[in-house]
Amino acid sequence: MDFLEKIETDLSSAFIQNGYIIQPCENQSALERIRNKTVDLATNFLGVPYPTDPGVFLDEIVSVLPLTKLNFFRLHIISGLMAESWFREAYFSCARSLVETIVGNELVMQRNIGFSIQIPGDNSSLLPLHSDSWGSECSPFEVVLWIPLVDCYRTKSMFILPPDADAKWREKVQDFAGGGTESLYQAVEPELKWLEVPYGKVVLFTPTVMHGNRINQESTTRWSMNIRFKGLFTPYSDKRLGEYFAPIAVRAASTIGMKFTMPGGFDD
Template identity: 45%
Template sequence: MSNLPTFWRDDELGMAESFVREGYVIQPAESRGDLDRIRDLIADITASYLKLPPAEDKGAFLDRIHEKVDVQRLNDLRLAVIREMNEEPWTRLAYFNTARRALEVLVGNELAMQLRINLSIQLPNDDSSLLPVHADVWAGDSPYEVVLWVPYVNVFGTKTMYILPRDKDSEYQARMGELKLKSAEALYRTIEPDLTWLDIPYGNVLLFTQNVMHGNVVNREPETRWSSNCRFKSIFSPYHDKKLGEFFEPILVRPATRIGAGYRLPSVA
């Protein structure tokens, strides 16, 4: 046990250690008003697209949307909602505000944010919206990114996503060569006993490292899942295929950085 003082505050240290241990944290949205505003926007865009009157109960409307749209029209609806929600000038800031302090604790206080917020809609018994087991770093994402995953309805059972906690994930990834698995389905069956299925009531958000394996299965619950995801990283941490200015945009640059980046030593005659 080190006698050196820690620079972490007690409340920050608990969150940081949990994230390092598990690979994720679930917490109440830091701005419930911003979360509700985004959910209500999504519900209103959806109602307009389907030529329905605005719903009084936005959450119930989203939960039951499978009664209004079929799988054939689902992706067109999803793309329309993504386009319109990202056109609103306030949406990205509101999304960030749902977990601002947690992102600063887990990632840093000079941040880059993904340019567009993504949206997932998973109807009951729909196998067209599956995300097989994967880790995003396998496909070119930086290992320094954290995903802010926000559900707009209660998610549970097969209506949620699963994640492999970091300790187990490290074991499986270290053995990937010897396992010689031929498909994502074979990988899923291998890790299934150790997966954690995330129960997240509406009003809470999930932050996780995309270095660990995660995914979803067919939603067998009688309700539709709506969730968004958006990546954040420290501006100065290494990038991979998704670059600053192409995929990410700086959102918090501190004054010392702004001054330092613009400084040039005087020329010597």
């Protein structure tokens, strides 16, 4: 039996087939608010005035940001966003119905924010080819909601190896042990999908398949965020409920069920 609606079945098939879905942000004003706050934090850190065009400012950040300050700058922005009480709900609202369709409507959300700033030519903050699920710390039930604050394409974006190709190459991973990740990357490179995600769109992907990024060879800087979601009642690995994940949507029947205790004396 499968009582999903057609739209849900179509999205589910696409996610299973491709490993990701790219779609328009479901709440443009929330995305705008997140981007404006990011620009606000960036300008405070740098002591420069608020720009007339936030998108151009982010794209062209190298003109005002010394590379030596990049990590401090990134941490300043992450802690500034996390300090905003509205941030996490705003982020979720950018893809709420998509996450509910792909994952479910009882959810936990990663407490931290992944935040990438990838300056053209910089090799200091790369995430080379990996699958989060190869280590024990990531549950294969997780999905990543990846949202760019600028237009992302080619090497300014990230790549994914679609599930069929991932399954094929995963069998051969041990053959590449000697040559390391770079040799595996070279082998899978023709089959990778580079995600084209203009500002205003979002990506939901499964981190069970190989993915990552390379040195940004475009002329402008990549700004993107990533936060994980999974079903409240799916298995937890090292990323524990309450530490790594926080519940964001718990339904009434589950609340009753979790509190329920059997009265004594009914065993016989």
